[in-house]
Amino acid sequence: MSHFLVEVVIDAPGLFLDKRFDYLLPRALASNAKPGVRVVVPFRSAWKAGVIWRVRSEADVSSRVRPVASVVDVEPVLTEEQLRLAEWLCERYAATLPEALSAILPGAFRVTGGLQLQPARGVDVPDDVRASSTWQFVLQKKPDDRAVAKLDSNAKAQIEAWVELGYLERVLHVSEQVQARLQSFLSATKAPAELLQAAAARETRAPRQAALLRQLAVSGELTWARKEYPRTTVQPLVEAGLVRVDERPVSRFIWPDREERPAPALTVHQARATARLAQLIQAPGAHMAVVHGVTGSGKTEVYMRAIDEVVRQGRQAVLLVPEIALTPQMVGRFYSRFGDRIAVLHSALAQGERRDEWARILRGDASIVIGARSAVFAPVRNLGLVIVDEEHEPSYKQEDAPHYDAREIAVRRAETAGALVVFGSATPSLWAIRQVEDGRATLVSLPQRANGKPLPKVEIVDMREELRTGNKSLFSERLQQELEATVRSGLQAILFLNRRGYASSTLCRACGEGVQCPHCDIHLTVHRADGGMRLVCHYCGYEQSYSDCCPACGERALRAFGIGTEQIESAIATLWPDFRVLRMDVDTTRKKGAMQQIVADFEAGRADVLIGTQMIAKGLDFPRVRLVGVVAADTMLTLPDYRAHERTFQLLTQVAGRAGRADTDGVTLIQTYRPEHFAIQAAAAHDFVTFYREERNQRAFFTYPPFCELAVFLASHPAEHVARGAAMRFERELRRSGAIDYMTLLPASPSGIRRIDNLYRYQVVLKYGRWEDVGQDVTQSYRVVKERMNRLGGSCRLDVNAQRIG
């Protein structure tokens, strides 16, 4: 007789768990032994949750293989395609299987298993035992071993004795983080005519029953509102065979009010783009397109038409947007077009909502998924289209393990499914344009704004001139004039600065020292908390109060340097006390929903000026914004990052693009100390092509992506020599491996910030052509070092296809 064996991936971190473990499946549980089903299994001396990866049938099974303890699901929570995708994640990003699993399956599906004490069944328990308070405690609480350990020694001894005597037993209890929400439905089991007849017969005797029957005759089905129809009303109808009650899972997610908005007539360019995408959708096989549409060109409408095309074919679509763009307004736009065929997946949802939306997609109840980065893993079974909007955004790359890039996952899934993948942006990344150059992607352009107006006029303001003429304010004369004019005429302005806080650092005018974080190798940032000033570390959260007394030399000569968003806010309050100002940065958006609130307030005209960091540059559509002011463009240029020029160009173009999107003409002013820089010049001229050529040449010359790929290894440890040692060991391992012929190594060195939160950080940067050539050796070397480092109390990470260094 053959046995069912299942291979289980354990849902817990730890390098030693990075494999599939064999378990025996008892015959009684065999019917739901499907890959993607959650189980609880015995593991060493405990219970662990996991997912069935594969099912095998084998004649001989070693007696050491233990049986599965509990099967949680009837239907899988992951599709076969997702399981294979998880395996691919491991290869592509040097991830472990549990890491890949946790990236794909939402945390709301987490399961825990443990033993609970409960009275044994069918055993006669003496009355004096029953009467004791300890017995009552066990009866009510069903305690696990941890809860028992907290009891006094008397009670503990008593309980152990009862277990010996067989009065109590330990039973496995499985609990889910969040359970499906079930809703009862009432449905008619007879034809309307028969229901109406039955209603008439009950009219006087049972008017409520009659009312229910008449409703069901019209609608066929109702959600069961127990206030209106109590059980005493429903039960007789069920017994009479007229009504059926069943429970079905429903989503906890509540949609905003649906506001019908007709689809606009397409502009010429939108029509052309839509037709091109429709061709690619209909063509057999997988395809890739890059939609390069200037800011305000109406890309969203083009996406909607493509999605419509795919859905009409009976296939599914996934739309990825940056987290910030997932405002209720934006989701509302899609909802008004597509109704509840949409599912949303993003971090602002409650656990239960996420779980239910995931389940709706799995059941095929939703055919359009909208979400942030992780929505790329949505459990669609018949994928026809993936759209990555604002494709250039760094947030598509996951910072923690597994360090996946949602753009690559999108390509991978489209290839597997024979679907179209679309990358849309006003400022496509060098990577995206490279796909076009290499013939892998089709370029689709939207060169004009949907409102028919020109792109906003951009002026560069030379701040060196302002200094020379004696203006020491944050705002140039020009910016002051335009700001005043804009707000006085009832329109809105956006002021952009890519740095939060009040000032970026401190400097002593007497001795030249600044104040450093005691735990990190970085200057403290000045913040203006209620009333007073504070010094804050942006890396570890350390805080201290601010005084102008220099900690190094003791002179009262400490000054704040480098402007931040808070300083702009207070400068406006001084210059124009009547302006209504909103600020959007990490500090004002920590609370859940705060970001959405700011966007909604500004959109509704409850503020004149919005001050913000890069958060405000992404795909927001505010019709009343006339002026955009970039307070200091240089802060981004000087970052120690090979993508500093690209980021500067993208941010300037995107933020400039927030101006003049509806009926007003837009004005953008860029304040800078380096007005001649090509990234600034190109952004001001809306000249993507010139920027692209210049940047492409520099990257090719110095061999940086997209002309190679980077991987960054980082070791951190409280002792500097251990961190350095691990990085050097990794480097040596690689030099000894065959992969060294296919890559360039930048030797072990301190990372951009040498110490964060008392941990020293050392890195090794790898440059290579294709991961396939080096991946196995690199992963192998990484594991060797990581295992050792884990024992030494430190940690290692390897960011494959890294978007930044250090």
Ligand SMILES: Nc1ncnc2c1ncn2[C@@H]1O[C@H](COP(=O)(O)OP(=O)(O)OP(=O)(O)O)[C@@H](O)[C@H]1O
């Ligand atoms: N065919 C059309 N006719 C009239 N208005 C349109 C049309 N298409 C889009 N719009 C409007 O144009 C504005 C800009 O559209 P949308 O937000 O899609 O731009 P976008 O291309 O995504 O820009 P960005 O890259 O700056 O986010 C929106 O207010 C939208 O309602």
Ligand SMILES: [Zn+2]
């Ligand atoms: Zn000093």
Ligand SMILES: [Zn+2]
């Ligand atoms: Zn710190």
